[in-house]
Amino acid sequence: MSKESNEMSRKGYQCRWVLAGILAVFGGFSSAHSDDLVNPDDLNELYRHYFKKYETKDAALNEKYRALQSVLSADEFSQLKSVQRAWVKFKEDLCDHHPYFSDDFAVSELDPSAKSIIYLCLAEVTEARLLELAYITSHETELAYTLYAYKNKTPQASPADQNALWQAYADKNCQFLSTYLKENRIDCMERQRFYYSVLQL
Numbered sequence: 001m002s003k004e005s006n007e008m009s010r011k012g013y014q015c016r017w018v019l020a021g022i023l024a025v026f027g028g029f030s031s032a033h034s035d036d037l038v039n040p041d042d043l044n045e046l047y048r049h050y051f052k053k054y055e056t057k058d059a060a061l062n063e064k065y066r067a068l069q070s071v072l073s074a075d076e077f078s079q080l081k082s083v084q085r086a087w088v089k090f091k092e093d094l095c096d097h098h099p100y101f102s103d104d105f106a107v108s109e110l111d112p113s114a115k116s117i118i119y120l121c122l123a124e125v126t127e128a129r130l131l132e133l134a135y136i137t138s139h140e141t142e143l144a145y146t147l148y149a150y151k152n153k154t155p156q157a158s159p160a161d162q163n164a165l166w167q168a169y170a171d172k173n174c175q176f177l178s179t180y181l182k183e184n185r186i187d188c189m190e191r192q193r194f195y196y197s198v199l200q201l
Contacts, residue, residue: 064134079179
């Protein structure tokens with residue numbers, strides 16, 4: 001094995017644990033039934049599974065986003081686009097591999113275990129945003145109902161609050177929803193924290 005390959009493998013091992021810690025803070029690992037069927041010892045299978053999971057969630061998100069364009073006014077959709085751009089920055093920063101690898105390495109060059117964690121991160125954060133878009137249109141998502149069980153508890157600070165890009169996204173989202181749904185900021189921020197901190201999506 002070349003010196004470069006050894007270095008990539010070593011960094012890949014380090015990245016696994018660093019990104020795993022990030023995921024534990026911002027949503028945890030998925031416990032969905034389909035994930036349970038994947039052999040965790042087969043790293044290539046694990047990578048393909050999470051890559052496909054992210055593709056599926058991303059396609060659903062894009063479809064939901066386009067559907068909202070037909071029901072929102074031009075001004076409302078412009079606000080939503082601003083929220084979406086803030087969310088994309090948060091997602092790309094949270095799941096970015098560059099802080100743990102040289103900029104010379106593309107995701108495709110990383111080892112399967114590192115790629116698995118990156119695509120799992122992308123899938124989980126995308127799932128949370130998809131649920132929020134569903135809430136905008138129906139107000140009846142499972143998470144929104146489950147959240148009410150926590151409403152009588154004292155609001156707790158979330159580790160997500162320490163992420164400046166998450167805060168920027170959540171602020172924009174709650175500002176949009178205060179106009180579109182007349183939702184108060186406290187309830188909105190509780191739900192954002194709930195998506196990323198309380199549930200293991």
